[in-house]
Amino acid sequence: MATTVRFGVSIDESLLQQFDELIREKGYQNRSEAVRDLMRDALVERQWTREDEETVGTVTLVYDHHTRDLADKLTEHQHSHHHAIISVLHVHLDAHNCLEVAVVRGTAREVQRLADELIGTKGVKHGKLVTTTTGKDLK
Incomplete structure (x- = not known):
């Protein structure tokens, strides 16, 4: 089991007040858990800058299914x-409108290329890639 390390942070009082308000709104029990989540988020973001790193994510698409051949193109x-x-x-x-969510896994480069292809398909009204991690390197 990992050892818990305590450390101090110097911070402007008004910034801390804003942070405390944010963690209350998000339902965190304490500052430590909120800071851990911020750290994990930064590490996941860094993971996505490494194009050959294995990643996972979701590609969300909204489109009008009456658009000619669109569903077939997305399926292709x-x-x-x-x-x-x-x-x-x-x-x-x-x-008229459909929502499609694809769960994807591969290198950051591969997943980004796939997301760009799907989102860029003519007729897609809105699309978004949400990036995350396999979790194997996060504690």
Whole structure:
């Protein structure tokens, strides 16, 4: 089991007050857990700058399923990257609009390229890549 290390931080009082307000809004029990999450987030962000690092994420797309051949084009992109797509969730938002969420895994470079292809497909109204980590290197 890892050893817990305590350390002090010098900080402007007004910045600390704003931080305390933020951690209350987010429901943290204490500053330590909030700081740990900020550290983990920075480490995950750094991981994504290393293009050959194994990563995971989700690609979220919103599109009108009546757009000619769009669903087929998205499916083609997904099949051409079948090794990187773990799962896809498809939701009918209304009579026209669909939401698709693809869970993806691969190198940061590969996942970013796949996300760009899907989001850049003509007819996609909105798309976003949400990046995260496999968790194996985080404590």
